[in-house]
Amino acid sequence: MATPANLPHPTRADLDLPSVLFALSDPERLDIVRQLRSGPLDMADCSLRVPDMPKSTKSHLMKVLREAGVIRNEANGRGRRLTLRSEDLEARFPGLLPAVLDAPAQ
Template sequence: MATPANLTHPERADLHLPSVLFALSDPDRLEIARQLRAGPLDMAECTLGNPEMPKSTKSHLMKVLREAGIIRNEANGRGRRLTLRAEDLDARFPGLLAAVLDAPGAD
């Protein structure tokens, strides 16, 4: 059972293309993935287009990304550390992550 400090993450073999594509179809979730491409960030460091977005909504965005296997969300002191699971995604779906994150006109 997952506790707030220990969230569950799907194994590489359990990543499913429809779930990954759904998670990256939202502009805010896509922006989070793009930010994490440069390296891990604390959740508080992730910026969204709407700074007034409720904390609960931001948490939900992270949950969808985590459950799809796009990010790893782990306890880091009193905060959360987010990491893009690029290696797992590239192994499971070669080239997909780069194609989605680099898509022209997606800014």
């Protein structure tokens, strides 16, 4: 129940389309991904729609995105640095991420 320095991430080759689509199919998670489009973000700076969301819930959202290979989650000082895995996603599923991100916001 610690805060491991590095969490497991799937390799590019292991990216699975249904898992990626599922991770992106939640408005809250999609919103996080949209925020990461312009570049990496400290998890603490990543704003949620639900402002008073418990941190365990927030952590779980990140876990789904990370395990699907959508984001990278690395230790960074006291917090966490989140990065959108654009290149890996583009290599494996060309055009998918741009199409999702360019879609009209709900």
